[in-house]
Amino acid sequence: MNITNIMSVRFLSASLLLSGVATYTQANENNHRTHSNDNAFKNSVPYDPPSVHDDHASEHGGQIHLSTEVETKWVKDDGDGKFQNQLEVWLGTDENKLFLQLNTDKKESEKTEFDTKLMYSRAFKEFWDLQTGIRHRYYPEREVDKNQTYFSVGLNGLAPYFFDTDIYLYAGKDKQYLMSIETDRDFLLTQKLIFQPYLHTEIIFNDDSKYAKKSGLHEMSVGAKTRYEITKQVMPFIEVGYKYEHGDKQTAWQESESSSHGWIYGAGVQFLF
Numbered sequence: 001m002n003i004t005n006i007m008s009v010r011f012l013s014a015s016l017l018l019s020g021v022a023t024y025t026q027a028n029e030n031n032h033r034t035h036s037n038d039n040a041f042k043n044s045v046p047y048d049p050p051s052v053h054d055d056h057a058s059e060h061g062g063q064i065h066l067s068t069e070v071e072t073k074w075v076k077d078d079g080d081g082k083f084q085n086q087l088e089v090w091l092g093t094d095e096n097k098l099f100l101q102l103n104t105d106k107k108e109s110e111k112t113e114f115d116t117k118l119m120y121s122r123a124f125k126e127f128w129d130l131q132t133g134i135r136h137r138y139y140p141e142r143e144v145d146k147n148q149t150y151f152s153v154g155l156n157g158l159a160p161y162f163f164d165t166d167i168y169l170y171a172g173k174d175k176q177y178l179m180s181i182e183t184d185r186d187f188l189l190t191q192k193l194i195f196q197p198y199l200h201t202e203i204i205f206n207d208d209s210k211y212a213k214k215s216g217l218h219e220m221s222v223g224a225k226t227r228y229e230i231t232k233q234v235m236p237f238i239e240v241g242y243k244y245e246h247g248d249k250q251t252a253w254q255e256s257e258s259s260s261h262g263w264i265y266g267a268g269v270q271f272l273f
Helices: 003-043
Strands: 065-077 080-092 096-107 113-125 128-138 147-159 163-172 176-184 193-206 216-228 234-245 260-272
Touching: 065 234, 096 128, 113 147, 128 163, 147 176, 216 260
Parallel strands: none
Antiparallel strands: 065 080, 065 260, 080 096, 096 113, 113 128, 128 147, 147 163, 163 176, 176 193, 193 216, 216 234, 234 260
């Protein structure tokens, strides 16, 4: 064998040796990567699929809340003073609530009148709730029919331009059908001083009761409250407004009463819990 053949054999042997080393090295590296990935997977936090029994209601407005608002004030109305109180409580979730509202009205030298509403509220649209329930009114000065009960249905929500609005229809015995509309809006004069104009109306469609009201626009109050938020829970206020009343029908139990109007002035405090 000549020198050329010997060099060719040695070069071929070296090439095969280097190829084997490279293959072995690549195999070890791939094997190391595989074991590393396996260890990383084993050491990772295991995936726990959500159970069908998991309750996510609290993440979608399912929390149960309780809100209580109390307002008490002294009002000077057409020369007569009266003490008025309002308690409003609601309990429920963002979609379903129970509302309880109690109003008392005590004029000077007269007994206290009560107006109570118990309503179920269901959210049907953004910012709007549909409500249904009963309304009960107590008139202690009447000789008969001191208690009046109505079926009620209405809307509660935020009208365009942030007007807080309540619209209710009432139906009671003696063919009593009426509607009330209340709306107001807050304007911040400062961070603690708030100006709140309001409009309250009551419309009589029909009334054949012993103490019947005249049909049409029975009552309307337009005015404004200015409150100061000492805290978010305690807010004293003053109120100035103008009130119109259409009057009563002539019946066997009462004389006809003509319409009246005049300024109203009030001061009180509001509590929110």
